[in-house]
Amino acid sequence: MAQTGFVLILTDDEDQGARLRDELRQRGHSGVVMSSLADAQDSIRARAPDVVLVQSAAGHAAAPPVLAELLDGAARDATLLIDGPVGELPAVRHVRIQRLDPDASLSTRAAAVAAAAAKAVARREDRLLRTQIEEHRQESFLGIVGTAPIMQKIIERIRKAARTKMTVLIYGETGTGKDLIAQAIHAHSDRARRPFKVVNCAGLNENLLESELFGHVKGAFTGAVSDRKGYFLAADGGTLFLDEIGDMPTSMQAKLLRALERREITPVGSTDVRRVDVRLVAATHRNLSKLVEEGQFREDLFYRLNTFVIEVPPLRERPADIPLLVDHLLLRANEEHGTHAPGVSSEAMHALCKHYWPGNVRELKNVIERTAVEVADRQIELEDLPEEIRGSRELAPAGHGLAGMTMAQIERRAIELALRATNGNREQAAKMLGIGVRTLYRKIKEYGL
Structure with a gap:
């Protein structure tokens, strides 16, 4: 993500300055050559340079102190390079001051100026990124971060869902934060003071899932040494979140449908029917309509769930939110692990924004958390990121x-x-x-x- 730096060269030898300017152009930077201190000051006020090179041995020994003070206010990310003798310099807060060997070759001097310009551009880009994040930083909506229009629509649907008693079905790829949406719906509903319980349906067979949801009585099966209250009863009066409902065994789907329609459950091994008042929120990364067509999901249960739908976009469809998410996740990582990483460089952020993120926000969270621990108390740079992210190749889905x-x-x-x-x-x-x-x-x- 190389950016062009702007270099101002102040010298009495304009031919030599022009040769240096041309050399810098070959290295990807632009520049101007001036012989008057007054003209240089006007140029700095008109356009903040990234580097100012003063050849003080050529009659400009008085220029560095003047320019250092001017740059400190007008071009805080700049570097002042001096290749000759100079008097006392003023105290500066922002501008960097470095000395060059006046006897160095043109190529050596050009390399040094180009390196200073690249660093100044990086500082400027980092500062602008921090400013942008601070301007758009907002309180997360119960952990949900995003200013993209599509995320604002989702937050509005969360508010609408919270005002109703309808069953909510959340669609989204793995790692998109479907659980946060379920929690937000509960937290903004009139059931917020009641329990919020979560059951992941993936990987549980029918018998185990039935016991998890409806509970069991002592002796119902081997290992049932005591009565156990299931999640429906545990969530009574509140919200039950069934994650990955698309993976629920078909035989269990009929029992879930009965519980939802009758608002009653029967613990495993018991004949006692118990009334429950539970608001159901379900989520899946699978296409339930397709599963219905394939006979893997009950059509009647699908229509019972498919009343109020929220579709969560993958992270790749809202790249503009990535800087805000990185900022939010880095703050959380610092709090959790006692690290003090102050931020992410603009170059590293560019790599994060162009990554495909097949694992969505969960993958981003893992990367930020792991990297924050590695860098501990310094800014995250491009080279700190995993190879698959910092590489030039963008990950692409099938079809690209x-x-x-x-x-x-x-x-x-x-x-x-x-x-x-x-x-x-x-x-x-x-x-x-x-x-x-x-x-x-x-x-x-x-x-x-």
């Missing part, structure tokens, strides 16, 4: 740049991305890919991953 690849190559790439996004967690990767864990294990062995 896949021309010429076989289906097997595309499948292998999708599995690689899912495993990377879940830090190697194969169960989570299987859910992200919409396949069974056994199928994923077989594919991993097949592709040698």
